[in-house]
Amino acid sequence: MTGRLEGKVALVTGAASGIGLATAQRFAREGARVFGLDRDGDRLSAALDGTGRALVADITDEHSVAAAFRQVHDAHGRLDVVVANAGVQLFGADAPIADLDLEVWQRTVDINLTGTFLTVKHAVRAMLATGGAILVTGSPTALTGEGAPYTAYSTTKAGGMGLVRTVAAAYAPVGIRVNSVVPGFTATPLVAALADDAASRADIVSRVPLGRAGTPDDVAAMMVYLASDEASFTTGSTYFVDGGMTVL
Secondary structure, three states, X not given: OOOOOOOOEEEEEOOOOHHHHHXXXXXXXXXXXXXXXXXXXXXXXXXXXXXXXXXXXXOOOHHHHHHHHHHHHHHHOOOXXXXXXXXXXXXXXXXXXXXXXXXXXXXXXXXXXXXXXHHHHHHHXXXXXXXXXXXXXXXXXXXXXXXXXXXXXXXXXXHHHHHHHHHHHHHHHXXXXXXXXXXXXXXXXXXXXXHOOHHXXXXXXXXXXXOOOEOHHHHHHHHHHHHOHHHOOOOOOEEEEOOOHHHO
């Protein structure tokens, strides 16, 4: 049986753990030739464990990002799918705006917004001649009161989702599709500070209509659909994998 991504070349950022790793692994099972990108090379290689080729890069540095994309082009001469997933949430430091330090704001912006911008920029450049699919990981904190305690994270996620709409409109004529995937509360290392605390976890899950935390595999399934040719008429949209959290 042919996989849904058979023959496609894909790059996934933040692939050393969580949603990025699950997406890279699922893409590989669906037949894609996968490049996983992260700044921690040892951790990335161990996590991928043969699933795909590891690319070490800092998404806040344009030269580093450009070099990673060149490696993909040199290996395959094309790039069909890019998942801009890498991000940071600085629990214990991010805060309501009156209490937010500039350093925390800047670090979050550098990784979550500038890093997404650079990833999408070079993805578009790689796809201008052939078209392709770009996916950006969003967050309910960009849209609802869940983001109230986390000014920097919530704002950068809103910015990334705005970027999706802008780029989708600009590059639809050349066959580049751009969509947001919005996970709800998902058990990953990114939110370990909440997930590992029983009271905090129970509080958040109580606001999820389906009554559980999501898994990275839940999100990866949506990534596969949007990366596949089944989604060929889909661009500029936001897809929620949140157990109904944003309905409330």
